[in-house]
Amino acid sequence: MSDFNKDEYLNDLPDMDDLSGQAAPAAASAADGASADSAAAAAGATQEGAAQPAAAQSQENGDSAAADGADKADAADGKADDTLTPLGQAKKEAAEYLEALQRERAEFINFRNRAQKEQERFRQHGIIDVLTALLPTLDDIDRIREHSEMDDSFKAVANKIDKAFEKFGVEKFGEKGEDFDPTKHDAILHKPDPNAEKETVDTVVEAGYRIGDRVIRAARVVVASPQN
Structure with a gap:
């Protein structure tokens, strides 16, 4: 077993300043990593939280739009029979006037x-x-x-x-x-x-x-x- 040389050992040890410089960047790196992870997690949570109301709002808007579309479709179907072209409306009015005239003529006779x-x-x-x-x-x-x-x-x-x-x-x-x-x-x-x-x-x-x-x-x- 070789003899222990105290002076050589001490000379071989790194200085405290060096250790401080190395530890600080490492700690900073670790801290930065942790901060980055936390930020990423927070951003992910924020995005997830925001995504959920947005998705719910989008679903609600879609349901409302679908309901409005169905109501408008029903209203359009209900008015489809009553909707006439100007010529059709004129013919309808002419038929009504003719029927009224015939009734008046029969009553007069x-x-x-x-x-x-x-x-x-x-x-x-x-x-x-x-x-x-x-x-x-x-x-x-x-x-x-x-x-x-x-x-x-x-x-x-x-x-x-x-x-x-x-x-x-x-x-x-x-x-x-x-x-x-x-x-x-x-x-x-x-x-x-x-x-x-x-x-x-x-x-x-x-x-x-x-x-x-x-x-x-x-x-x-x-x-x-x-x-x-």
């Missing part, structure tokens, strides 16, 4: 028909009122015709009265020998007749009058009836 019927009914009422008021006079004229001679002037007046009522649709009925009809004859007397095979008008006491199918007054007659 119905109103005109009702008015005509009402006018005719009022006209008939007026004629009936005048005829009813003149019935006694007409009966007297008929009696004079049957039982006495009429001069030409009186006969002319009577004929004018008859023609005036005919002009307004008044029809005179009731003749001797015609079949008895209870719907237009008022029998004031039934007398047996051996020659009669059915009920017939034997005598007209008062003539009947009607307008169309409406009987104003039934003819008052004496009826000859078969004996059996």
Whole structure:
């Protein structure tokens, strides 16, 4: 074993300044490395933390946009049938106006028909009122015709009265020998007749009058009836 030489050993040891210079850079390097690692970790955490809200916000925005798109699509589908071109809208309005015009025309025709019927009914009422008021006079004229001679002037007046009522649709009925009809004859007397095979008008006491199918007054007659 070689002898230990204290002086050589001490000479071979590095100075403290050298050790301080070497340790400081190493420590600095270590510190720098640790700082860098910490900074990197912090940056990574920051980026990760920032990435998570950003991703959540992006997802939320995407969902909202999708929902808005779906709503707009539904609204567009709902309005698609109502959306027309100017020509289509004009045709639609023209059809609506034509339909309204046809309804108005139908209502006007119905109103005109009702008015005509009402006018005719009022006209008939007026004629009936005048005829009813003149019935006694007409009966007297008929009696004079049957039982006495009429001069030409009186006969002319009577004929004018008859023609005036005919002009307004008044029809005179009731003749001797015609079949008895209870719907237009008022029998004031039934007398047996051996020659009669059915009920017939034997005598007209008062003539009947009607307008169309409406009987104003039934003819008052004496009826000859078969004996059996």
